[in-house]
Amino acid sequence: MSTTSPAPRPAVEEVAARAAAVAPVLAATAPAQLAAGLRAAAAALRADADRLVATAAEETGLAPAPRLRGELERTAVQLEMFSQVALDGSHLDARIDEADPGFRPVPRPDLRRMLVPLGPVLVFAASNFPFAFSVAGGDTAAALAAGCPVVVKAHPGHPRLSAAVTEVVRAALEGAGLPRDALQLAGLPGAEGPDDDGVAAGVALLRDERIAAASFTGSQRAGRHLADVAASRRRPIPFYGELGSTNPVVVTPGALAATTAEAFATAYATSATGSAGQLCTQPGFVLVPAGALDADGGELLAALERAFSAVPEHRLLHPGIAAGYAARREAVLASAGVDVVVAGGVRDSDDGGSGQVWTTPTLVRTTLDALLAAGPELREEAFGPLSVLVEHPGVDAVAAAVPHLYEGELTAGLHVTPEEAQTAPVAALVAALSRVAGRVLFNGWPTGVSVTPAMQHGGPYPATTDAGRTTSVGTAAVTRFLRPVTFQDAPQAVLPPALRDDDPWGVPRTVSRAGESAGWGAVQG
Known part of the structure; x- marks a missing residue:
């Protein structure tokens, strides 16, 4: 097996600029195309499984089978699960309140609300799941499904695997019609000399004003430090850190x-x-x-x-x-x-x-x-x-x-x-x-986290930094990388596709019709 070092990383400034440039493109991408990109990434990982698993085993010491092959399959399933999330569109939580002159106590304007992508997401890869919580892991899948570009801070425990997976997924996304820079890798150790462990690149990206959110899986010490960095920015950003658990x-x-x-x-x-x-x-x-x-x-x-x-x-x-x-x-x-x-x-x-x-x-x-x-x-x-x-x-x-x-x-x-x-x-x-x-x-044991819509993987601090309000596994993970916006009396031409009357994306919407408020709370039937 080749022992060639990964290619040097682009400068942090260049990575952040690329992510910022591609963010509006992804935000405007139709759900079906986001889904196609995620499905293509899953297929590409499976197709290259032999090489990727061998690299992972060499770098981590984890068993190729069933451990790493099972994890690669889990990673592909996660990508497919979030492709379904993107395709369905219900995660956008689109709501339309029709203008209602009879609304009490005052007339109601036309109000249209949905969740929109936050922007570039920085994902700190974990050491213990070199596939499922790393470059193409659940955080990356959720962010891409939300329409956010991803920058992954590589973990020093598996740098060659990180570089390989990045190239596989970038090629798959591009082949499906998505921007290649929807996924980037930063912080490979040794990129700026033999003593460079890549930590400085991750912290610099976390401080960069173009990064809109970050996720982390690792130790309490490192997670607290990064959470404090995210909170101390001129414009603080959401930081979703999983910091460990004793699992009684x-x-x-x-x-x-x-x-x-x-x-x-x-x-x-x-x-x-x-x-x-x-x-x-x-x-x-x-x-x-x-x-x-x-x-x-x-x-x-x-x-x-x-x-x-x-x-x-x-x-x-x-x-x-x-x-x-x-x-x-x-x-x-x-x-x-x-x-x-x-x-x-x-x-x-x-x-x-x-x-x-x-x-x-x-x-x-x-x-x-x-x-x-x-x-x-x-x-x-x-x-x-x-x-x-x-x-x-x-x-x-x-x-x-x-x-x-x-x-x-x-x-x-x-x-x-x-x-x-x-x-x-x-x-x-x-x-x-x-x-x-x-x-x-x-009547079971906690290891073995099902990749399924109802899964909750997060708990009150110190298990996670956000008091357990979100999850890093399961379809609800996508909400971490979205925020709500309401458009009031907006012309159709400027509305996001999910909120327009012609609904070109075909996403689920909750509509409050004019006059309905008179019967709110009444028992039906």
Whole structure:
């Protein structure tokens, strides 16, 4: 495989200027053509899958199959899903209020409202999903569907893949009749010398007045810094940052009795250690009934030891993640009230120069009281294959503890029987979890985020910077890159196509007819 370095990036100024130039073109592009471009991008990625997957595996250490091939397919599906969003047009939320001289308390003018594209969007690529949250990932697909050009800040963990995917998608967009500069790449490491990590380019673009919004998936430290940059601009812009999550899973006595120790342990270990635990929905804390681990001669504890110990060594994505994981692991192991179940480990590569770090899973146990008494050294996310078993005295105690343990999570899970689900303590627990998590799932594990319209991938801060009001997965993600505008008594010739009487785009519209207000609120039929 070629080891040629990616081509040098264009200057930040040039990238921003190109994005600004193409923004009005995309904003005026018909939904059907936007959809065609997204479908073409999906087809092009599938057609070049062998090369792209091989490059991704080499740069990230993630398994080619099923991990990376599955992720590439997910990325293609995301593009197709947002092509349907663009084609349908309902995301534009077009509303027309006909002029109504009889409207109370004063006559109503002709009002026409819709959501319009914000403009150039800066997407900071993530390390752990080199396809699905990178150059052609969900943020890019949503922004293009909204009619916004995209500039992707390349992640240093997979620069050659980023360059390759960019060229594949740009060619596909151009072939479908969209501007090639609808997608651009910036911030490739080494573009301005051997010490250039590309960070400066990303920050410079975020400060550029032509960038209208930004999205980010990564660490809380980096995300907070970028959010502050976006907020400190002369004209602050929306910044949608996903900053991580511990994804607690609560298990009831009935749910544990309804399965086998081996089945529970296998499913738990698979979720906690897949891709070396480098997933934003990795279950960092699993709360099990007190006494369950040691019951029946320690059957469950032994099954968990076997399941976690059987997971082979896996390479971490890059040195920055490795350093952060090693520090968090040491802090957890040193926390009061923590006992080791499976020690696991972290080691540097034997080649002495690659900077690669390898790890095996770590599993520890503690109690709910100890977790409540602990500080951030135990409670914070460990981005890697580490999980904490927490013994709880009952779901009522967990419900009471949730506000003290969790501020914002991407997910929260509950393993419960149908009979237990009808009880007041479980209802109280579900209510508590729903206040701190964007997705509450039952009798499953949080890893594996379905690419589907109703998915919510975002939660209250610190899971995301916007208090969980939006999502980065699912069709609702498109709304992040739109804003409302109302046109009052506007001539037909100057209205956007979606609001004109002849409706050339054919998008869904809500129309309030003259005279309808007299019957508002009346029961029909």
